[in-house]
């Protein structure tokens with residue numbers, strides 16, 4: 664059962680978070696181009712896959728409770744960082760994309776910086792998931 668939950672967790676991370684990082688990273692560059700026609704599609708990919716991404720913490724928590732590691736520090740740090748990344752996406756990046764599409768000025772460099780921090784948070788969480796510092800349940 665644990666392996667099944669872990670498979671779903673990792674599958675959800677690849678299928679949902681992958682597209683969001685790629686589409687969100689492309690968005691600031693496209694805003695600087697003359698042809699901004701693909702902005703709504705990139706925004707839509709970010710929004711739809713962000714919702715699908717809810718499956719990642721859901722299966723992650725299920726895996727953690729099945730393994731009995733819910734109190735582990737690496738897991739708690741991962742949960743906090745996942746929450747920060749989700750908040751950054753939902754409260755800053757997606758609204759900024761919306762403003763840009765609606766024609767309200769928003770500096771692309773600032774959006775690029777927010778997106779960079781967002782991508783970095785996922786990278787840190789993935790490393791934590793694999794290294795599991797302080798875990799006594801094996802490498």
Ligand code: HEM
Pocket residue numbers: 669672673676680719720721722723724726727728730732738741742745785788789792793800
């Ligand atoms: C609330 C957030 C999360 C929770 C509770 C959670 C929980 C877990 C647990 C319990 C494991 C199993 C570790 C083990 O085998 O001992 C795991 C593995 C994994 N998680 Fe997460 N996770 C979360 C977020 C994420 C995110 C956001 C990503 C990717 C962006 C991710 C990617 C992975 C990967 C790739 C593994 C496999 C690591 C391995 O088995 O070597 N997780 N996660």
